[in-house]
Amino acid sequence: xxxxxxxxxxxxxxxxxxxxxxxxxxxxxxxxxxxxxxxxxxxxxxxxxxxxxxxxxxxxxxxxxxxxxxxxxxxxxxxxxxxxxxxxxxxxxxxxxxxxxxxxxxxxxxxxxxxxxxxxxxxxxxxxxxxxxxxxxxxxxxxxxxxxxxxxxxxxxxxxxxxxxxxxxxxxxxxxxxxxxxxxxxxxxxxxxxxxxxx
Amino acid sequence: xxxxxxxxxxxxxxxxxxxxxxxxxxxxxxxxxxxxxxxxxxxxxxxxxxxxxxxxxxxxxxxxxxxxxxxxxxxxxxxxxxxxxxxxxxxxxxxxxxxxxxxxxxxxxxxxxxxxxxxxxxxxxxxxxxxxxxxxxxxxxxxxxxxxxxxxxxxxxxxxxxxxxxxxxxxxxxxxxxxxxxxxxxxxxxxxxxxxxxxxxxxxxxxxxxxxxxxxxxxx
Numbered sequence: 001x002x003x004x005x006x007x008x009x010x011x012x013x014x015x016x017x018x019x020x021x022x023x024x025x026x027x028x029x030x031x032x033x034x035x036x037x038x039x040x041x042x043x044x045x046x047x048x049x050x051x052x053x054x055x056x057x058x059x060x061x062x063x064x065x066x067x068x069x070x071x072x073x074x075x076x077x078x079x080x081x082x083x084x085x086x087x088x089x090x091x092x093x094x095x096x097x098x099x100x101x102x103x104x105x106x107x108x109x110x111x112x113x114x115x116x117x118x119x120x121x122x123x124x125x126x127x128x129x130x131x132x133x134x135x136x137x138x139x140x141x142x143x144x145x146x147x148x149x150x151x152x153x154x155x156x157x158x159x160x161x162x163x164x165x166x167x168x169x170x171x172x173x174x175x176x177x178x179x180x181x182x183x184x185x186x187x188x189x190x191x192x193x194x195x196x197x198x199x
Numbered sequence: 200x201x202x203x204x205x206x207x208x209x210x211x212x213x214x215x216x217x218x219x220x221x222x223x224x225x226x227x228x229x230x231x232x233x234x235x236x237x238x239x240x241x242x243x244x245x246x247x248x249x250x251x252x253x254x255x256x257x258x259x260x261x262x263x264x265x266x267x268x269x270x271x272x273x274x275x276x277x278x279x280x281x282x283x284x285x286x287x288x289x290x291x292x293x294x295x296x297x298x299x300x301x302x303x304x305x306x307x308x309x310x311x312x313x314x315x316x317x318x319x320x321x322x323x324x325x326x327x328x329x330x331x332x333x334x335x336x337x338x339x340x341x342x343x344x345x346x347x348x349x350x351x352x353x354x355x356x357x358x359x360x361x362x363x364x365x366x367x368x369x370x371x372x373x374x375x376x377x378x379x380x381x382x383x384x385x386x387x388x389x390x391x392x393x394x395x396x397x398x399x400x401x402x403x404x405x406x407x408x409x410x411x412x413x414x415x416x417x418x419x
Contacts, residue, residue: 019280026308105207119225123215128207132403151406152407153407157410158370
């Protein structure tokens with residue numbers, strides 16, 4: 001595992017193929033099981049789940065209350081649970097309070113509602129800067145918050161996972177739950193963006 | 200340990216590379232590495248999630264950064280599988296060279312050496328009888344600990360004073376569970392730190408919320 005000169009490094013893609021080849025040859029891994037895991041996170045478990053949770057919370061005040069009181073249980077009502085979802089807490093963004101989620105030590109992320117984390121969330125730049133200069137970071141993402149807005153950064157250091165409930169955009173009052181779902185982005189549920197109306 | 204993985208507050212990284220529609224896997228091998236590592240954590244190596252995070256921590260800093268996220272997962276799977284005697288050190292590289300046509304010998308299959316460890320229940324949360332030592336609203340200090348092994352106490356909060364905001368569900372202590380030295384399920388606290396306490400009066404103003412195990416905290 002020690003590091004070696006760049007010229008001698010084997011590509012991670014080849015090393016991955018090698019590990020699979022060894023484990024399959026030994027009968028320890030079934031390639032079909034790998035395909036199943038990969039397919040699950042490529043097709044089924046992604047930010048659309050979280051968007052459904054948010055849209056329901058925006059249109060159903062009782063659901064929103066349950067979601068903020070016990071995120072794990074309210075999210076499970078919609079059928080979303082599984083790895084990295086043992087305890088999910090939902091943070092409500094308002095005009096006065098803006099939550100931002102990070103994991104400085106690895107890349108902990110609420111898989112059942114957001115799927116696997118995007119590259120930027122896993123990047124050392126995001127992990128290092130979110131807990132030190134969130135205003136600068138957010139403005140680079142195009143989100144400039146007023147001085148009156150308190151920023152709360154959540155470092156996911158234990159098994160608790162965080163999802164942001166973004167503010168419902170102005171002008172969306174007459175939209176149905178189904179119409180709201182496509183507006184809700186992964187970025188807004190991590191806290192690097194707000195939800196806006198199209199156009 | 201004070202590892203490369205503990206990135207909070209480090210400077211010099213520059214802008215975050217950002218892509219709106221980032222797919223779960225950029226290349227097929229990333230998905231394979233992801234799935235192989237998931238299987239390696241417990242089913243293949245007999246270890247656990249905390250041991251996996253410790254394996255990530257133990258990677259050489261250059262390897263940690265240069266191989267990217269799923270390369271890192273692959274490297275940590277290799278570490279767990281070699282530690283548990285499932286594959287031999289060097290086995291992956293030897294097989295990789297053979298796959299690309301080099302005639303190199305492969306190391307013999309090692310003797311299994313899985314940890315003697317049975318979790319007391321599923322997942323990382325536990326019901327415990329102990330009452331939390333600290334109360335919501337209480338001022339606490341994160342201890343200035345520098346353990347040689349795994350920890351989830353990042354450097355940037357060590358020695359800093361904050362306020363307990365929430366009692367979180369009790370959970371296994373990663374510091375011992377990662378080493379199969381006991382689950383030590385204990386209270387976890389959501390602690391709020393003022394940014395000036397962490398980074399001084401010249402820095403940005405915000406609040407930092409972090410979940411800390413009871414072992415990491417003392418009265419302030």
